[in-house]
Amino acid sequence: xxxxxxxxxxxxxxxxxxxxxxxxxxxxxxxxxxxxxxxxxxxxxxxxxxxxxxxxxxxxxxxxxxxxxxxxxxxxxxxxxxxxxxxxxxxxxxxxxxxxxxxxxxxxxxxxxxxxxxxxxxxxxxxxxxxxxxxxxxxxxxxxxxxxxxxxxxxxxxxxxxxxxxxxxxxxxxxxxxxxxxxxxxxxxxxxxxxxxxxxxxxxxxxxxxxxxxxxxxxxxxxxxxxxxxxxxxxxxxxxxxxxxxxxxxxxxxxxxxxxxxxxxxxxxxxxxxxxxxx
Amino acid sequence: xxxxxxxxxxxxxxxxxxxxxxxxxxxxxxxxxxxxxxxxxxxxxxxxxxxxxxxxxxxxxxxxxxxxxxxxxxxxxxxxxxxxxxxxxxxxxxxxxxxxxxxxxxxxxxxxxxxxxxxxxxxxxxxxxxxxxxxxxxxx
Numbered sequence: 001x002x003x004x005x006x007x008x009x010x011x012x013x014x015x016x017x018x019x020x021x022x023x024x025x026x027x028x029x030x031x032x033x034x035x036x037x038x039x040x041x042x043x044x045x046x047x048x049x050x051x052x053x054x055x056x057x058x059x060x061x062x063x064x065x066x067x068x069x070x071x072x073x074x075x076x077x078x079x080x081x082x083x084x085x086x087x088x089x090x091x092x093x094x095x096x097x098x099x100x101x102x103x104x105x106x107x108x109x110x111x112x113x114x115x116x117x118x119x120x121x122x123x124x125x126x127x128x129x130x131x132x133x134x135x136x137x138x139x140x141x142x143x144x145x146x147x148x149x150x151x152x153x154x155x156x157x158x159x160x161x162x163x164x165x166x167x168x169x170x171x172x173x174x175x176x177x178x179x180x181x182x183x184x185x186x187x188x189x190x191x192x193x194x195x196x197x198x199x200x201x202x203x204x205x206x207x208x209x210x211x212x213x214x215x216x217x218x219x220x221x222x223x224x225x226x227x228x229x230x231x232x233x234x235x236x237x238x239x240x241x242x243x244x245x246x247x248x249x250x251x252x253x254x255x256x257x258x259x260x261x262x263x264x265x266x267x268x269x270x271x272x273x274x275x276x277x278x279x
Numbered sequence: 280x281x282x283x284x285x286x287x288x289x290x291x292x293x294x295x296x297x298x299x300x301x302x303x304x305x306x307x308x309x310x311x312x313x314x315x316x317x318x319x320x321x322x323x324x325x326x327x328x329x330x331x332x333x334x335x336x337x338x339x340x341x342x343x344x345x346x347x348x349x350x351x352x353x354x355x356x357x358x359x360x361x362x363x364x365x366x367x368x369x370x371x372x373x374x375x376x377x378x379x380x381x382x383x384x385x386x387x388x389x390x391x392x393x394x395x396x397x398x399x400x401x402x403x404x405x406x407x408x409x410x411x412x413x414x415x416x417x418x419x
Binding site: 143146147148149150151154157158159201202203221222223224225226227228231232234235238239241242243244247248251252253 | 411
């Protein structure tokens with residue numbers, strides 16, 4: 001693993017931080033413990049590392065880890081669900097930040113990485129590799145499939161089966177209320193399994209706002225917390241069909257708002273409660 | 280397996296959550312407890328939509344449940360371990376507690392027709408109808 005790729009992980013400023021920093025949205029934490037209960041005996045070749053934490057950064061094909069002093073928490077970024085789900089092989093090369101530099105050959109065999117859901121699912125080996133128990137390499141797809149099937153069944157039962165078929169097929173679904181001047185366009189933008197497993201902190205599909213005359217207004221970013229993607233689509237349809245789209249419009253963020261200032265001005269005049277959104 | 284094929288009209292609440300969707304139903308004498316839960320959920324930011332087109336089949340389970348048995352039977356009973364597993368799989372602690380305490384039971388909605396949703400802010404009306412609960416809406 002090239003060292004340059006490892007060093008780009010930001011660690012400065014956190015080394016002496018005694019208290020737990022706020023959690024970064026979209027991350028999962030892991031606990032780092034030692035088998036012996038003392039950390040001083042763990043790394044004789046690189047000195048004492050007391051109360052360490054581990055930061056793992058998982059990219060497409062690399063995992064980097066840094067052990068930094070004076071904390072007992074860890075944070076995992078860029079992961080879909082937890083640090084194990086993207087691992088496709090038994091071992092991954094890692095490096096440990098010792099305070100003096102990256103060390104890829106440190107004796108770190110006594111460190112076990114625990115996850116809230118999968119304790120002892122993985123550990124760092126003496127050779128610096130990161131090994132996962134095989135059964136934790138991938139999440140169980142059954143509950144995800146079950147959630148998808150249940151979602152489709154519910155949506156179809158409620159009479160929105162056509163919409164969901166179009167959505168799953170990758171085409172855009174237009175939803176609007178007869179008395180509204182807006183039209184919402186929903187388009188699948190992520191793998192449905194992935195978006196069900198981890199809906200994330202931004203809309204797990206593409207949501208755009210148009211006028212009924214097909215004039216683009218903005219992309220919208222709005223979520224129903226911890227809800228699978230299909231259920232979010234159903235919820236969105238219900239908000240719109242029930243005539244309560246204002247709840248969505250007031251709550252949503254508007255990335256990519258149209259640059260047409262005249263249109264924005266007109267919308268702000270006609271919808272004063274949304275003026276701050278169209279400003 | 281003892282089973283009665285009978286569609287039962289009952290109030291129900293379908294929660295859209297991380298485990299897909301979970302539908303519960305309840306008896307009249309447990310209604311106040313459910314209303315209390317709905318009030319708490321509303322305070323948390325949940326939105327409730329009512330719809331009139333979901334007749335329900337209430338489920339008591341006794342044998343290994345299959346898709347076919349669920350579709351045909353009203354009363355099916357499962358053992359305690361399986362029940363506990365089902366409760367644990369619910370991605371909503373409050374709903375799971377209501378089921379575990381016997382105030383509500385799992386149900387599977389049988390639906391047809393196009394349901395026109397109505398946003399309902401009165402917990403009592405929610406508890407008297409077939410409703411769908413949506414978690415808090417937030418800007419992404």
